[in-house]
Amino acid sequence: MSPFAFALIFASIALQVGGQVFFKLAMNQTHAGRTARYVPALAAGVAAMTLSIMLWIGLMSKFPLSQLYPYEGIERVMIVASAALFLREKMTPRLLLGVALICGGLILVTAS
């Protein structure tokens, strides 16, 4: 994989993480009963997600799906960390064990 391909993969991951955080922010607003409040966050989330998916489709046409999937492990850690940092979600030991197991599984899949 070329450095350019790595750059595209990490751009896709960063956009995915940002998009998920925006989605959660938007959906939290829907409980407040102020309909218009969630639109900007939702739009930002959709924009980030769309770019991320476009990049991902392009990457899939160049590399086997199984070779790209391991990078989702990094994405998983980043999303859970972002949820704790930016959304102030509670991190339980079980949740962290879940992340560790999933990432461990992804490492095994990559190495195979």
Added chain:
Amino acid sequence: MTRRWFLHPHAQVFLSVLLSAASQVLFKKSAPMSADASPFGFAAMSSGWAWLAALATIGSLLAWLYALRFVPLGVAYNLSGALHVIVPLSCWIFLGEKIVAQRWLGIALVLAGVLVTAQSAAKIEETIEKEIEEKP
């Protein structure tokens, strides 16, 4: 909640994962590997599979957004790890990709991680159900 089990956030996370897996396999079908493909994948849009995949993606997104109203992002994203079980199995079944022993072990670990999260998520189930009753 048996009455509206379909609207349960965990059911919606699962639906989202299923549709997402379907879209991954369909997108892969639409984008056969080639060295000179554009990095943005627009060329694949001429394939009918790509449009079906896009529909699945939209459905997956709607289910995911609904689930996010009630489930913390960290928990929901961990549950979505089921994707890494369903996608390789789908690739094996529908795309004829091979799965070696070590990969099966990795898939099993991922599944364990999802189940561990699901168990902890079940603890906040009651809170979620109350919230749904209040805000359908």
